[in-house]
Amino acid sequence: MEIFKYMETYDYEQLVFCQDKTSGLKAIIAIHDTTLGPALGGTRMWNYATEEEAIEDALRLAKGMTYKNAAAGLNLGGGKTVIIGDPLKDKNEEMFRAFGRFIQGLNGRYITAEDVGTTVADMDLIHEETNYVTGISEAFGSSGNPSPVTAYGVYVGMKAAAKEAFGSDSLEGKTVAVQGVGNVAYTLCEYLHKEGAKLIVADINQASVDRAVNAFGALQVGVNEIYSQEADIFAPCALGAIINDSTIPQLKAKVIAGSANNQLKDTMHGDLIHEMGIAYAPDYVINSGGVINVADELYGYNHNRAMNRVAGIYDKIERIFEISKRDGIPTYVAADRLAEERIARVSKSRSQFLQNGKHIITGR
Numbered sequence: 317m318e319i320f321k322y323m324e325t326y327d328y329e330q331l332v333f334c335q336d337k338t339s340g341l342k343a344i345i346a347i348h349d350t351t352l353g354p355a356l357g358g359t360r361m362w363n364y365a366t367e368e369e370a371i372e373d374a375l376r377l378a379k380g381m382t383y384k385n386a387a388a389g390l391n392l393g394g395g396k397t398v399i400i401g402d403p404l405k406d407k408n409e410e411m412f413r414a415f416g417r418f419i420q421g422l423n424g425r426y427i428t429a430e431d432v433g434t435t436v437a438d439m440d441l442i443h444e445e446t447n448y449v450t451g452i453s454e455a456f457g458s459s460g461n462p463s464p465v466t467a468y469g470v471y472v473g474m475k476a477a478a479k480e481a482f483g484s485d486s487l488e489g490k491t492v493a494v495q496g497v498g499n500v501a502y503t504l505c506e507y508l509h510k511e512g513a514k515l516i517v518a519d520i521n522q523a524s525v526d527r528a529v530n531a532f533g534a535l536q537v538g539v540n541e542i543y544s545q546e547a548d549i550f551a552p553c554a555l556g557a558i559i560n561d562s563t564i565p566q567l568k569a570k571v572i573a574g575s576a577n578n579q580l581k582d583t584m585h586g587d588l589i590h591e592m593g594i595a596y597a598p599d600y601v602i603n604s605g606g607v608i609n610v611a612d613e614l615y616g617y618n619h620n621r622a623m624n625r626v627a628g629i630y631d632k633i634e635r636i637f638e639i640s641k642r643d644g645i646p647t648y649v650a651a652d653r654l655a656e657e658r659i660a661r662v663s664k665s666r667s668q669f670l671q672n673g674k675h676i677i678t679g680r
């Protein structure tokens with residue numbers, strides 16, 4: 317991979333490699349764009365097969381956060397970290413503390429939170445070394461685990477997408493095929509079950525499947541069978557790039573609405589599902605509840621204020637469908653336009669000169 321070429325093509329600002337031999341930390345912090353404010357994005361811990369795969373994931377996820385934060389109306393830029401390692405075996409206190417010190421070294425350009433493979437306890441360890449971390453224990457006045465709030469946002473966003481596809485936002489009697497029933501999807505299933513939806517679930521972790529089967533009477537299917545289920549809604553809630561050449565022909569659902577980041581393998585896959593008439597709720601809009609929640613900490617966390625803002629994901633998804641129909645464009649393009657236009661507007665107002673003391677010659 318030609319890293320500078322890639323960074324130039326997609327306009328990334330910074331890529332930081334962090335290594336600490338004692339703890340085994342190997343982390344990559346990607347900062348995509350800080351026009352709107354400091355880059356905020358979670359830390360993913362994953363057993364990547366190669367370093368290149370880890371770099372690519374960090375870069376793709378960081379760019380997604382720029383768009384997510386911009387579309388959510390937050391005054392934050394986009395960044396993300398990946399830690400290379402098995403979250404079940406390779407974690408230790410020193411690792412997260414060393415990582416916290418690297419974050420501190422960026423002096424506020426990057427603020428972290430949870431993502432796949434990291435927990436509130438990990439964020440608490442990072443917090444031992446830096447304040448540039450959110451989603452720490454509620455006892456510190458923080459917002460805690462973002463996953464339940466993300467799930468609420470996905471739930472309301474799914475209802476808006478259902479309204480577009482079926483003419484009603486009721487999910488009662490609808491069949492939802494959920495890929496991955498981890499932190500976010502378990503709470504999402506709770507909401508769906510309560511509303512009377514039927515659930516089909518698949519996960520590489522049998523314990524997670526069992527939990528959903530026992531709690532919600534979900535039907536279990538194999539991980540490769542989840543795409544072809546006779547479902548009204550497909551909810552990808554595991555990893556990215558799952559809307560691709562091999563899965564699209566299998567899809568029977570009329571709606572795609574789930575929490576996973578970077579669901580489209582490529583933009584052409586967004587075009588394809590649009591042509592097929594599938595109502596796609598853009599990933600970074602429908603899953604923005606978590607970041608809206610942790611970002612509220614920057615104002616002194618208020619749960620009701622955060623939840624009210626997350627409830628607005630319903631209107632945002634509706635608006636995206638309106639723009640998509642009005643302009644004859646796929647929903648992922650409509651979402652990108654919303655985000656890019658906001659960044660351009662704010663960057664214009666920020667280009668005005670502001671005295672910061674550097675231009676006072678006498679004060680040299």
Ligand SMILES: NC(=O)c1ccc[n+]([C@@H]2O[C@H](COP(=O)([O-])OP(=O)(O)OC[C@H]3O[C@@H](n4cnc5c(N)ncnc54)[C@H](O)[C@@H]3O)[C@@H](O)[C@H]2O)c1
Binds near residue numbers: 431500519521539555
């Ligand atoms: N946690 C949040 O607040 C949040 C916010 C925004 C976006 N997201 C995104 O939502 C997704 C889920 O996040 P999470 O926090 O629930 O993570 P998680 O690790 O708790 O859950 C992911 C689940 O997917 C399963 N999985 C992995 N690969 C799979 C496969 N090929 N097929 C089926 N299941 C598979 C895992 O076993 C796990 O149970 C991720 O893409 C994450 O980036 C999470």
Ligand SMILES: CC(C)C[C@H](N)C(=O)O
Binds near residue numbers: 357610
């Ligand atoms: C809680 C957030 C800051 C991070 C979350 N994992 C996301 O992708 O949005």
